[in-house]
Amino acid sequence: MSLKQKPDKPKSELVVLGAQIATNEHDLFRANDLHKLAVERGLATKHDEPAAFLRQKETKRLIEALKTRTVNSQSPVIKAVSTGPMSLRGTYVNRYILLAYAAWLNGDVYLDAMIALDAMSAKHSDNQLSASEKYFRAERLFNEVVARGSKAGTELAACKYTIPAATEALDESAVGMQLQFPGFVPTSLLETVKGKHNRTRK
Structure with a gap:
């Protein structure tokens, strides 16, 4: 009898509100993690899920603008995963949409997310030095x-x-x-x- 291997959990380097935000193979961030953390800390409600944010007219305009600027990029700006293991499902977005979502949720969430993203970018920059x-x-x-x-x-x-x-x-x-x-x-x-x-x- 062979044991089934559990699916790999999404990798994570970004830490916002003291917890990790998962990323996928395209280096997109799972917005659902940010929503869950904000709700747990009383900074958002359960109705502020990513789907509600994505329905906003301002969000749609932002996504279209990002798609126009990244037309030659191999990485999408947003990707929804609704099939497969539950641990991998969710709405994955790039850093700009994540920051916009954080600002939409709460000012404290936005500030923490911005600082965390800046720190991660600085770390990557140092690692790439020759x-x-x-x-x-x-x-x-x-x-x-x-x-x-x-x-x-x-x-x-x-x-x-x-x-x-x-x-x-x-x-x-x-x-x-x-x-x-x-x-x-x-x-x-x-x-x-x-x-x-x-x-x-x-």
């Missing part, structure tokens, strides 16, 4: 840290204070940068700063 882009970003950040540390050291030296742990702190910041950006080697920068520090002491 190795060289990550290196140059790390080098730029490290240079900024060194510049701030050098300025602070100069100001303290002018006041005749001592900085017994300045070099150790710089080393620790370098280690932190290497952990954040694997492959980044700040050795030459550190030696330059230490060399200047030693010449100043003489």
Whole structure:
């Protein structure tokens, strides 16, 4: 007797109102999840389901406008799934329709959805950086840290204070940068700063 495999649950990266919003193979978001969460938190009613939103004239105009602008895209702007496993059914929409639906539901829902979508987009943008882009970003950040540390050291030296742990702190910041950006080697920068520090002491 063979066991039937359960259908895969929709993948999810977007978290709105503290819970996940499922997505499908076209990276569309399941609006039903957003409605359910809003109702559970008292920010919407059961009558505010996606179907009611999609019947609005403004929504229809938005969908038509999006279809016109994405005419060459392989991804639809909206897709209704009414067959198959219950865990996969629902109304899936792109990010713009999801945001419009969130605003239609409640201002708090809209704000949370907008922040969550922005955070997800930023995460994807960072993941798509090439190795060289990550290196140059790390080098730029490290240079900024060194510049701030050098300025602070100069100001303290002018006041005749001592900085017994300045070099150790710089080393620790370098280690932190290497952990954040694997492959980044700040050795030459550190030696330059230490060399200047030693010449100043003489």
